[in-house]
Amino acid sequence: MQLNSVDQKCLDALAAALPEAALRDVAPRYLEEPRGRWHGQAGVLMAPASAREVSQVIQIANTQRVPVIPYSGGTGLVGGQVSPAGPLPILLSLERMTAVRGLYPEENVMVVEAGAILSDVHDAAAAAERLFPLSIASKGSARIGGLLATNAGGVNVLRYGNARDLCLGIEAVLPNGDLWNGLKRLRKDNTGYDLRNLLIGSEGTLGVITAATLTLVPRPASEGTALMVVDSPTAALALLALAKDHVGEGVSAFELIHGQGLAFLSEALPDLRQPFNTQPEWCVLIDLGMARGLDPASALERIFEEASEAGLVSDGVIAQSEGQRQSFWELREQIPEANRRIGSISSHDISVPLGMVPEFIEKAAGVIGALGHFRINCFGHLGDGNLHYNIFPKHGESRADYAHLSDDIKRAVHDLVHEMGGSVSAEHGIGRLKVDDLERYGDPTKLEAMRAIKAALDPAGIMNPGAVLRASV
Amino acid sequence: MQLNSVDQKCLDALAAALPEAALRDVAPRYLEEPRGRWHGQAGVLMAPASAREVSQVIQIANTQRVPVIPYSGGTGLVGGQVSPAGPLPILLSLERMTAVRGLYPEENVMVVEAGAILSDVHDAAAAAERLFPLSIASKGSARIGGLLATNAGGVNVLRYGNARDLCLGIEAVLPNGDLWNGLKRLRKDNTGYDLRNLLIGSEGTLGVITAATLTLVPRPASEGTALMVVDSPTAALALLALAKDHVGEGVSAFELIHGQGLAFLSEALPDLRQPFNTQPEWCVLIDLGMARGLDPASALERIFEEASEAGLVSDGVIAQSEGQRQSFWELREQIPEANRRIGSISSHDISVPLGMVPEFIEKAAGVIGALGHFRINCFGHLGDGNLHYNIFPKHGESRADYAHLSDDIKRAVHDLVHEMGGSVSAEHGIGRLKVDDLERYGDPTKLEAMRAIKAALDPAGIMNPGAVLRASV
Numbered sequence: 001m002q003l004n005s006v007d008q009k010c011l012d013a014l015a016a017a018l019p020e021a022a023l024r025d026v027a028p029r030y031l032e033e034p035r036g037r038w039h040g041q042a043g044v045l046m047a048p049a050s051a052r053e054v055s056q057v058i059q060i061a062n063t064q065r066v067p068v069i070p071y072s073g074g075t076g077l078v079g080g081q082v083s084p085a086g087p088l089p090i091l092l093s094l095e096r097m098t099a100v101r102g103l104y105p106e107e108n109v110m111v112v113e114a115g116a117i118l119s120d121v122h123d124a125a126a127a128a129e130r131l132f133p134l135s136i137a138s139k140g141s142a143r144i145g146g147l148l149a150t151n152a153g154g155v156n157v158l159r160y161g162n163a164r165d166l167c168l169g170i171e172a173v174l175p176n177g178d179l180w181n182g183l184k185r186l187r188k189d190n191t192g193y194d195l196r197n198l199l200i201g202s203e204g205t206l207g208v209i210t211a212a213t214l215t216l217v218p219r220p221a222s223e224g225t226a227l228m229v230v231d232s233p234t235a236a237l238a239l240l241a242l243a244k245d246h247v248g249e250g251v252s253a254f255e256l257i258h259g260q261g262l263a264f265l266s267e268a269l270p271d272l273r274q275p276f277n278t279q280p281e282w283c284v285l286i287d288l289g290m291a292r293g294l295d296p297a298s299a300l301e302r303i304f305e306e307a308s309e310a311g312l313v314s315d316g317v318i319a320q321s322e323g324q325r326q327s328f329w330e331l332r333e334q335i336p337e338a339n340r341r342i343g344s345i346s347s348h349d350i351s352v353p354l355g356m357v358p359e360f361i362e363k364a365a366g367v368i369g370a371l372g373h374f375r376i377n378c379f380g381h382l383g384d385g386n387l388h389y390n391i392f393p394k395h396g397e398s399r400a401d402y403a404h405l406s407d408d409i410k411r412a413v414h415d416l417v418h419e420m421g422g423s424v425s426a427e428h429g430i431g432r433l434k435v436d437d438l439e440r441y442g443d444p445t446k447l448e449a450m451r452a453i454k455a456a457l458d459p460a461g462i463m464n465p466g467a468v469l470r471a472s473v
Numbered sequence: 474m475q476l477n478s479v480d481q482k483c484l485d486a487l488a489a490a491l492p493e494a495a496l497r498d499v500a501p502r503y504l505e506e507p508r509g510r511w512h513g514q515a516g517v518l519m520a521p522a523s524a525r526e527v528s529q530v531i532q533i534a535n536t537q538r539v540p541v542i543p544y545s546g547g548t549g550l551v552g553g554q555v556s557p558a559g560p561l562p563i564l565l566s567l568e569r570m571t572a573v574r575g576l577y578p579e580e581n582v583m584v585v586e587a588g589a590i591l592s593d594v595h596d597a598a599a600a601a602e603r604l605f606p607l608s609i610a611s612k613g614s615a616r617i618g619g620l621l622a623t624n625a626g627g628v629n630v631l632r633y634g635n636a637r638d639l640c641l642g643i644e645a646v647l648p649n650g651d652l653w654n655g656l657k658r659l660r661k662d663n664t665g666y667d668l669r670n671l672l673i674g675s676e677g678t679l680g681v682i683t684a685a686t687l688t689l690v691p692r693p694a695s696e697g698t699a700l701m702v703v704d705s706p707t708a709a710l711a712l713l714a715l716a717k718d719h720v721g722e723g724v725s726a727f728e729l730i731h732g733q734g735l736a737f738l739s740e741a742l743p744d745l746r747q748p749f750n751t752q753p754e755w756c757v758l759i760d761l762g763m764a765r766g767l768d769p770a771s772a773l774e775r776i777f778e779e780a781s782e783a784g785l786v787s788d789g790v791i792a793q794s795e796g797q798r799q800s801f802w803e804l805r806e807q808i809p810e811a812n813r814r815i816g817s818i819s820s821h822d823i824s825v826p827l828g829m830v831p832e833f834i835e836k837a838a839g840v841i842g843a844l845g846h847f848r849i850n851c852f853g854h855l856g857d858g859n860l861h862y863n864i865f866p867k868h869g870e871s872r873a874d875y876a877h878l879s880d881d882i883k884r885a886v887h888d889l890v891h892e893m894g895g896s897v898s899a900e901h902g903i904g905r906l907k908v909d910d911l912e913r914y915g916d917p918t919k920l921e922a923m924r925a926i927k928a929a930l931d932p933a934g935i936m937n938p939g940a941v942l943r944a945s946v
Contacts, residue, residue, distance in 0.1 A: 104826070104827075104828055106710065106714065106827070106828045107826055107827040107828045108827075109826070109827075150663065151663050151667075153661055153663075157660070157661065162661065164667070164670075165638070174918060174922060178918040178921065179918060180916055180918040180919050180922070181916055181918075182916060182919060184826075184894055184895075184896065185826035185827075185894065186824045186825070186826065186858060186894075186895065186896050186899070187630070187824065187827070187856075187857040187858050187859070188626055188630065188635065188824045188854075188857050188858070188859045188896065188899040188900050189824060189896035189898075189899060190623065190624050190626075190674060190896070190898050190899060190900055190901065190902045190903070191896055191897065191898050191903060191907075191910075191911055191914075191915060192674075192903060192911055192915060192919065192920070192923055192941060193671060193674065193675055193679070193922075193923045193926060193941075194624075194637070194667075194670045194671055194673065194674050194675075195919050195922055195923070197637075197667045197670035197671070198666060198667055198670070198671055198926075200667065201663060201665075201666065201667050202666055202667075206666070218717055218718060218721070220721070221718075237579065241579065244691055244764075245691060245694075245764065245765055246764060246765050246766070247764050247765075248691070248693070248722065248723070248763070248764035249721065249722035249723075250721070250722075250764070290721070291717075291718065291719060291720050291721035291723070292718055292719050292720075293719070293775075294767075302766075351659045351660065351661045351662060352659070353577070353580055353582070353657075353658035353659065354577075354579070354580040354581075354582075354658075354660070355577055355579045355580045381661070383660075384660040384661050385659060385660050385661070386660070386661045421657055421658065421659075422657075422659065423657065423659050423661065423662035423663070423664055424664065425662075425663050425664050426659070426661040426662060426663060427661050427663055428663065429663045430663070430664060430665060434664075437664075438664055438665055441664075442664060442665060443653055443654055443655060445647060445651040445652060445653040445654075446653050446655060446665065446668050447665070448651065449647060449653070449666075449668055449930060450665055450666045450668070452929040452930055453666060453671075453926055453929055453930070455929065456925040456926055456928065456929035457922060457925055457926070468665060468666075
C-alpha cells in the first residue's frame with residue numbers, strides 16, 4: 001500500500017487534535033544514529049504527553065497513511081530509529097512521558113511510562129531499596145519504550161534475563177490507534193495470546209509501547225567482582241559452571257575479555273589502569289551479588305582456589321573495595337569506546353549455543369584469517385553465549401583501507417554463526433541494518449508468519465516501515 | 474468459514490499420506506476431560522511419528538477444512554482438549570513423539586519432542602544431574618506440548634518461572650501445514666517477532682508444537698522444607714520477603730495453606746499425618762534449594778527465629794529428613810485430591826497483584842458470605858499471587874444442593890478479581906471453560922488483536938476451534 005509524506009493536511013489534523021506542546025521542531029539529533037550509517041528524515045516531530053495523545057497521533061497517521069517512526073532514546077545500533085528514504089514520516093518521541101505511575105516495593109514492581117530514561121528508573125528503584133537489573137552502556141539515554149521494543153540485553157541477562165523477562169505488562173497503542181491496557185501487575189496470567197511478548201522485540205513495527213509494568217528485584221546484600229585469567233574459552237565455560245555450582249543464581253555477570261581488548265584499552269585509553277602485569281590472552285570478569293550473611297569476596301576466593309586446583313585459572317584479582325570493583329567494571333565497559341577509537345572494519349553481535357562458543361571462536365579466527373591479516377576483539381556476555389565479535393585493521397592501518405572487505409567479513413562471520421545454529425543478532429535487533437540477514441538466515445516459515453502478523457495488525461504498513469521486515473512497497 | 478467433519482475422503486487422504494501406524498482408533502479416554510464437564514467427539518485419532526507427519530495431517534485438514542484438536546496429556550482443566558460439538562474433528566496426539574533429541578548438560582539445555590511426558594523429562598534431566606524445574610501435580614501424564622501450549626505453572630514458578638520461561642525454542646507446525654524450525658539452543662536471539670511466545674499459551678489454536686528446547690538448571694546441592702504457622706496472609710507475605718532477604722533466589726516454593734485445607738485432608742484422607750496439634754488458620758510451606766556450602770535447615774531456622782521475633786510466625790516445623798520433607802510436600806499436593814473428594818461448588822484459579830492478596834482474601838470472604846454459608850478452601854502459590862480459591866458446601870451437604878448458585882459464585886469471585894486488576898485464569902488457561910470470561914473481562918483491544926492474529930495465521934479456523942476464541946461460525 002502506498003504511504004504518503006507528512007503534508008499540510010496531516011499537520012493540520014495533528015494540530016487540531018493535539019495540544020501545541022506536542023508538535024515540535026525536528027532537531028538534527030533525531031535524524032542521526034550512533035553508527036553514522038544513515039541520516040534520517042522527518043515531516044514533523046510529535047511528543048505527546050499521554051497514551052491518549054499517542055493514540056490520536058497514530059489514528060491520524062493510519063487514516064492518512066503516513067509512516068510513523070517511533071524514536072525512543074536514539075541509542076539503537078541497527079538503525080531502527082531513522083527513516084532514511086521514502087515518504088516523510090511522523091517522528092514519534094515519548095520524551096514527555098517519563099512518569100513513574102506506581103512503585104510497589106513489597107511486590108517488586110514499578111509501573112513507568114515508556115519515555116523514562118533507564119538510569120532514572122534505576123534511581124527510582126534504588127530509592128525504594130530495589131534494583132531494576134537491566135543494565136546497558138547507554139543507560140543515561142536509553143528509554144524504557146525502546147529498551148522493550150528492542151528486547152535489550154546487557155551485562156546481567158545471565159541472572160535476570162532480557163528486557164522481556166523483566167516486564168510483567170505493557171500499555172500500547174496498536175497501528176489502528178486503539179489503546180491496549182495490559183499493565184497488570186501479575187506474575188501469572190494465562191488469559192489469551194501473549195501480545196506483550198509479541199510487541200516486545202517488534203522494534204516499533206506492530207505498535208508503540210506507552211507504559212510498562214517492570215519487575216524489580218531485592219538489592220543484593222553485598223556484591224563482589226573478580227578478574228580471572230583463563231587459558232581458553234573452554235576453561236572460561238568450566239569456570240562459569242564452577243561458579244554457579246558454588247553460589248547458584250548469585251552469579252550476576254560473567255564477561256569474557258580478550259587480550260586484544262586490553263591492548264586496545266592501553267592504546268586508546270592509556271589512563272585506565274591495566275589489571276595484570278602481563279597481558280593475558282583471555283580473562284573473565286565475574287560479578288557476584290549475594291543474599292544476607294554471605295560474603296562475595298570469600299566466595300570468589302573459594303571459586304578461584306578450586307578453579308586453580310583444576311587448572312582452569314592461572315591468575316586473578318578480587319576487588320578489595322567498591323572503588324576497585326567499579327574500576328574492574330570500567331575496564332569492561334570502556335572496551336566499546338576503545339573499539340570505537342580504533343575503528344572496526346566490521347562488528348558482529350552474535351550468539352551460539354553455550355557449549356559451542358570455544359568452537360566458534362576457533363573457527364571464526366580461521367575464516368577471518370583466510371580473508372587477510374586482522375586484529376580480532378572478541379568479548380562479551382559469555383554466560384549467555386553472546387559475543388561481540390569485532391574485526392579491526394592491523395596496527396597502523398585504517399578501517400578505510402579495508403572498507404571493500406567489510407561485507408565479505410560480515411558474511412563469513414554470519415555464515416559460520418548460522419551453520420552453528422546461532423543468531424546474527426543476539427541483542428541488538430534487526431532494525432534496518434539486518435533486514436537482509438533476516439531474509440538470508442531466518443526460517444522461511446517464521447518469516448511468512450511475521451509478515452502475516454504484520455499485515456493483520458498494520459494493514460496500511462504505517463508503523464516503522466522498512467524496519468525488521470522489508471517495506472511492502 | 475464452514476468447517477467439515479472428517480469424512481471418507483479425509484480418511485482416505487490421511488491413509489494415503491501417512492503410515493498405517495499413525496491412524497488409530499479413538500479410545501474413550503481421548504474424549505474425556507478431568508472436570509467431567511464435556512464429552513468430546515472425534516472422527517479419527519492421528520498419532521504421527523514425526524514433525525513431517527504432523528505437517529501432513531495439518532495440510533490435509535487445512536485443504537479439506539476439517540477441525541484439528543491437539544490432544545496432549547489430557548490433563549488440562551479448562552476443556553481445551555475436547556470438541557464437544559460441531560463437525561467431527563481430527564484428534565491429533567503426539568504420544569508417539571517422545572524422544573529426547575539432545576541433552577546438553579554443560580549448556581543446561583534439553584531438546585525434546587512434544588509428546589514426552591513431564592516426569593520422563595524430569596528423569597532424563599536427573600540422569601544428567603540437572604533439574605527441569607516445571608512441576609505440577611499431573612506430571613505423570615502431562616506432556617511437554619500441552620504444558621507449553623497452556624503455559625503451565627505449578628509450584629516452582631516463584632523461582633524458575635512458567636513453562637514459557639523454561640523454553641528457549643520450539644519446532645511447530647502452523648495451521649497451513651508449514652513446519653517452523655525454531656529449536657535454537659540460544660539464550661539470546663533478537664531476530665524478529667517472538668513467534669515462540671505467541672505459540673506458547675495459545676492452547677493449540679495457532680499451531681501444534683512438535684518439539685522444544687528446554688532450559689535445565691543445576692540441581693540444588695541441598696534442599697530443605699518447613700511448615701510455618703502465620704497469623705494472616707499479610708504475615709505470610711512479610712515472611713516471604715524475609716525469606717528472600719535471607720537466601721535470595723534460594724526460595725524455590727512458597728505455598729499458602731488454609732486450615733480448611735488441613736481439615737479437608739483430615740476428613741477425606743485421614744491417614745495423612747497432620748503437622749500441627751492444633752489446626753492453624755493459616756500456614757505456609759517454604760521450600761529452599763541451596764548452592765554448595767549452605768545448609769537449608771539452618772537457613773530455615775534463622776528465618777523462623779527472625780520471623781518469630783517480628784511476630785510473623787507462631788509455630789513451625791522444619792523437615793529433619795528427606796522423608797519428612799516429602800511428607801510436608803504430600804500434604805500440599807494432596808489438597809486438590811481432598812477437594813475433589815469433598816466436591817467443590819465452584820473452583821477458581823485466580824491471581825491478583827502480590828500486595829493485594831490479603832485484601833482479596835478478606836473481600837472475597839465477604840462476597841461469598843453474602844451468597845450463603847459455605848466452606849472456602851483458599852490455597853496455592855502465594856509467591857506468585859496465584860490462589861486456588863475454591864468454594865464448598867457446608868459439612869453434610871452436597872455440591873449438588875448448590876448447583877444453582879455456582880454461576881453466581883463464580884461471577885462474584887471473578888468480578889472481584891477483575892476489579893482488583895487480577896486474572897481469572899492465572900495458570901490453567903482459557904480452553905472452552907473460560908471463553909465467556911475472556912470476552913467479559915479481557916481488554917477489547919487485546920481481544921481484537923487476538924482475533925486478527927488468529928485470522929491471519931489460521932484463516933480457515935481449523936486449529937482447535939472454539940478454544941480461547943469463540944469459533945467464527
